[in-house]
Amino acid sequence: MPTSIFKDEVRELLEGGAQLIEVLPREEYQEKHLSGAINIPLKELDREATAWLRRDAPVIVYCHDYL
Amino acid sequence: MGFERVYDYAPGKADWSASGLPTEGTQAGTPTIGEAARRDVPTCAPAEKVGAVRERLGKSSFDRCVVVSKQGIVLGLLREKELATDPEATAEEAMRNGPATFRPDEPVEKMAKRMRDRGASAVLVTTPDGRLVGLLHRDDAEHAAGLGAAERT
Numbered sequence: 001m002p003t004s005i006f007k008d009e010v011r012e013l014l015e016g017g018a019q020l021i022e023v024l025p026r027e028e029y030q031e032k033h034l035s036g037a038i039n040i041p042l043k044e045l046d047r048e049a050t051a052w053l054r055r056d057a058p059v060i061v062y063c064h065d066y067l
Numbered sequence: 068m069g070f071e072r073v074y075d076y077a078p079g080k081a082d083w084s085a086s087g088l089p090t091e092g093t094q095a096g097t098p099t100i101g102e103a104a105r106r107d108v109p110t111c112a113p114a115e116k117v118g119a120v121r122e123r124l125g126k127s128s129f130d131r132c133v134v135v136s137k138q139g140i141v142l143g144l145l146r147e148k149e150l151a152t153d154p155e156a157t158a159e160e161a162m163r164n165g166p167a168t169f170r171p172d173e174p175v176e177k178m179a180k181r182m183r184d185r186g187a188s189a190v191l192v193t194t195p196d197g198r199l200v201g202l203l204h205r206d207d208a209e210h211a212a213g214l215g216a217a218e219r220t
Contacts (some may be wrong), residue, residue: 002075
């Protein structure tokens with residue numbers, strides 16, 4: 001179960017080397033995303049798509065907002 | 068998927084963008100209403116007396132007060148009309164319920180034009196779950212959007 005966090009924690013984790021994943025569709029990612037984020041659309045989010053990511057570093061996922 | 072630590076940044080891109088934090092992409096850097104909104108808009112609790120709010124507002128540059136819950140959720144709005152009612156009434160009794168609110172990541176240029184077309188002098192900006200972000204004045208929106216004086220009329 002992912003831990004819910006807010007922006008200050010996101011910044012701290014990023015400074016510590018966390019990996020940032022936007023799970024929105026590719027078009028929305030291309031328009032605007034958090035600096036340094038990679039894009040893995042939710043429908044494609046599986047072990048294969050994330051195989052190249054580090055397992056021992058924190059992972060932060062986000063979309064547009066709460067809804 | 069084998070990750071040791073997974074975090075969910077639920078407020079997401081809308082929250083990040085509205086806070087002016089760095090973004091990338093074709094639309095990155097587009098001014099948003101969250102950035103242009105005034106954060107120091109006066110607020111009051113539902114139980115506060117209208118007379119007390121009016122007195123407090125008289126010392127500020129704002130002509131309206133946002134009624135918020137303890138959690139900062141927008142409940143209503145006290146404009147000049149509502150503030151002119153019975154000073155002993157509570158904010159909750161006098162307020163205009165359910166004012167229109169807008170999300171902080173909306174492009175400010177689009178909103179400035181919309182406000183001009185509809186004659187709106189200010190709009191409330193809230194997070195998707197209704198928490199107050201600030202009050203966007205049309206002048207501020209037009210300025211942030213870079214609309215010239217001719218376009219502002």
